[in-house]
Amino acid sequence: MHSTARSRQPMAAAASRDDSDHDSSCSSFSTALDSRRSWISDVSFGSSSSISVRSYCGANGGDGAGHHQQQLLKPHKANQAEWEAIRRLRAASGHVRLDHFRIVRRLGSGDLGNVYLCQLRDPRSPGCLYAMKVVDREALAFRKKLQRAETEKEILRSLDHPFLPTLYADFDAAHYSCLVMEFCPGGDLHVVRQRQPGRRFSICSAKFYAAETLLALEYLHMMGVVYRDLKPENVLVRDDGHIMLSDFDLSLKCDVVPKLMMQRLSSRLAAKNAKGSISSCVPPMQPVLSCFYGGGGGSNANKCDKRAKTEDDDDDDADDQVLDPELVAEPFAARSKSFVGTHEYLAPEVISGAGHGSAVDWWALGVFLYEMIYGRTPFKGEDNEKTLINIIKQPLGFPKAAAAAGKELEELSRAQDLICKLLVKNPRKRIGSMKGSAEIKKHEFFKGVNWALIRSVRPPEVPRDSRRGRSRTPAVAQKLSKAARDEPYHIDYF
Numbered sequence: 001m002h003s004t005a006r007s008r009q010p011m012a013a014a015a016s017r018d019d020s021d022h023d024s025s026c027s028s029f030s031t032a033l034d035s036r037r038s039w040i041s042d043v044s045f046g047s048s049s050s051i052s053v054r055s056y057c058g059a060n061g062g063d064g065a066g067h068h069q070q071q072l073l074k075p076h077k078a079n080q081a082e083w084e085a086i087r088r089l090r091a092a093s094g095h096v097r098l099d100h101f102r103i104v105r106r107l108g109s110g111d112l113g114n115v116y117l118c119q120l121r122d123p124r125s126p127g128c129l130y131a132m133k134v135v136d137r138e139a140l141a142f143r144k145k146l147q148r149a150e151t152e153k154e155i156l157r158s159l160d161h162p163f164l165p166t167l168y169a170d171f172d173a174a175h176y177s178c179l180v181m182e183f184c185p186g187g188d189l190h191v192v193r194q195r196q197p198g199r200r201f202s203i204c205s206a207k208f209y210a211a212e213t214l215l216a217l218e219y220l221h222m223m224g225v226v227y228r229d230l231k232p233e234n235v236l237v238r239d240d241g242h243i244m245l246s247d248f249d250l251s252l253k254c255d256v257v258p259k260l261m262m263q264r265l266s267s268r269l270a271a272k273n274a275k276g277s278i279s280s281c282v283p284p285m286q287p288v289l290s291c292f293y294g295g296g297g298g299s300n301a302n303k304c305d306k307r308a309k310t311e312d313d314d315d316d317d318a319d320d321q322v323l324d325p326e327l328v329a330e331p332f333a334a335r336s337k338s339f340v341g342t343h344e345y346l347a348p349e350v351i352s353g354a355g356h357g358s359a360v361d362w363w364a365l366g367v368f369l370y371e372m373i374y375g376r377t378p379f380k381g382e383d384n385e386k387t388l389i390n391i392i393k394q395p396l397g398f399p400k401a402a403a404a405a406g407k408e409l410e411e412l413s414r415a416q417d418l419i420c421k422l423l424v425k426n427p428r429k430r431i432g433s434m435k436g437s438a439e440i441k442k443h444e445f446f447k448g449v450n451w452a453l454i455r456s457v458r459p460p461e462v463p464r465d466s467r468r469g470r471s472r473t474p475a476v477a478q479k480l481s482k483a484a485r486d487e488p489y490h491i492d493y494f
């Protein structure tokens with residue numbers, strides 16, 4: 001259905017994506033737009049107490065002391081070469097500036113600006129590569145999209161998670177704003193999928209990518225960010241094969257108040273948990289998802305099934321229940337009427353304009369999982385308008401299973417069950433809408449996923465250079481001659 005990666009490039013024109021407030025009625029849909037393109041027509045609402053965009057520094061930012069502190073506090077990046085190189089630079093020059101970098105090539109273009117691969121001119125940091133997003137503030141102000149760029153910057157500054165981008169530095173140069181982030185050499189999941197047999201991921205690969213994406217969304221929700229633009233094109237692959245969710249210009253930032261939710265638990269299980277014995281299918285220090293390695297998983301899974309059944313049986317015994325508190329940090333109060341996202345991934349409540357919150361990300365996770373497994377999105381119509389009608393009206397269906405059998409078939413039916421629960425049209429009845437990610441993580445499809453150690457799992461695919469143990473640095477960037485290091489930079493390069 002989506003023949004090539006090219007056909008899914010965002011279109012250049014984006015009349016409907018701006019910061020202006022707009023009634024989110026269906027009449028504003030442009031059916032000519034690429035259905036894979038993200039866009040926004042924004043009316044945010046809600047009680048002012050529930051939505052507040054926090055400002056981390058002055059409007060024009062710059063790599064100054066204002067948010068220095070914030071950029072130094074990235075525990076996940078401790079000892080990482082790229083991070084250390086930027087820290088050294090800051091210590092030596094006080095600021096990070098455009099002329100500290102050499103642009104290697106353009107990585108891509110988005111609605112807001114261009115992204116370049118670049119490297120530091122500092123000879124002490126050979127091979128440190130970065131992705132620099134450059135936006136022309138004057139042009140954006142003219143197109144009324146400056147606020148989106150500011151929101152993206154603000155969100156990026158606040159992130160520190162292995163599956164989300166690290167903002168190493170941000171600064172202004174003339175009327176350009178530059179964001180220096182991690183470079184992902186593995187491309188995006190849309191492109192990666194095109195390379196798979198039948199242009200579909202295996203269930204195990206889909207499970208891996210969905211699990212990491214779920215963790216990224218969980219963290220974002222905990223930070224009060226509703227992502228609103230999940231699609232394979234926005235899931236980039238790092239040099240180690242793990243994912244990085246990118247592109248936050250459509251995200252909604254709001255306050256989140258963590259809640260203690262009480263869940264019913266059998267007294268036996270509660271006692272077990274209290275002793276530190278956590279119910280899990282995978283032994284605590286086993287950094288694998290069994291299905292990625294074939295062997296060994298089956299027996300584990302069987303045991304797990306049996307244990308789960310025993311616990312379920314316990315749960316059925318109402319006299320034997322205790323209440324177990326569970327911390328849920330989900331931006332339940334977030335509400336927006338923006339018509340925002342990518343057509344094929346829009347949740348029904350976005351289309352109806354009834355107002356939406358964080359449940360839109362769980363809907364999008366369902367579409368994402370569906371597309372990874374079946375190679376197409378579930379409600380795609382002949383044009384954008386038909387796609388939107390299908391999302392609202394068409395019941396969810398699955399293509400006939402191809403040659404799946406045995407364990408693969410079992411996994412497929414678990415995946416289908418999760419997709420059904422994520423693609424519930426009523427957001428209040430959708431999985432995740434009551435207890436956030438915790439509810440989804442417990443679904444049978446993710447049985448065996450060691451959430452805490454998924455970072456140590458070998459991903460389904462690792463970008464070629466790193467797998468061979470070579471530097472992932474492209475040849476062009478590996479050795480920077482003195483002349484290249486010192487060559488003047490031209491702001492009109494952009």
Ligand SMILES: Nc1ncnc2c1ncn2[C@@H]1O[C@H](COP(=O)(O)OP(=O)(O)OP(=O)(O)O)[C@@H](O)[C@H]1O
Binds near residue numbers: 110115185234249
């Ligand atoms: N950190 C990165 N590493 C490698 N490539 C990147 C990185 N960030 C972005 N890119 C590439 O640059 C392109 C443009 O990125 P950007 O975040 O501006 O946009 P986008 O998703 O296309 O934009 P939008 O949806 O906002 O129009 C992406 O499609 C991706 O291919």
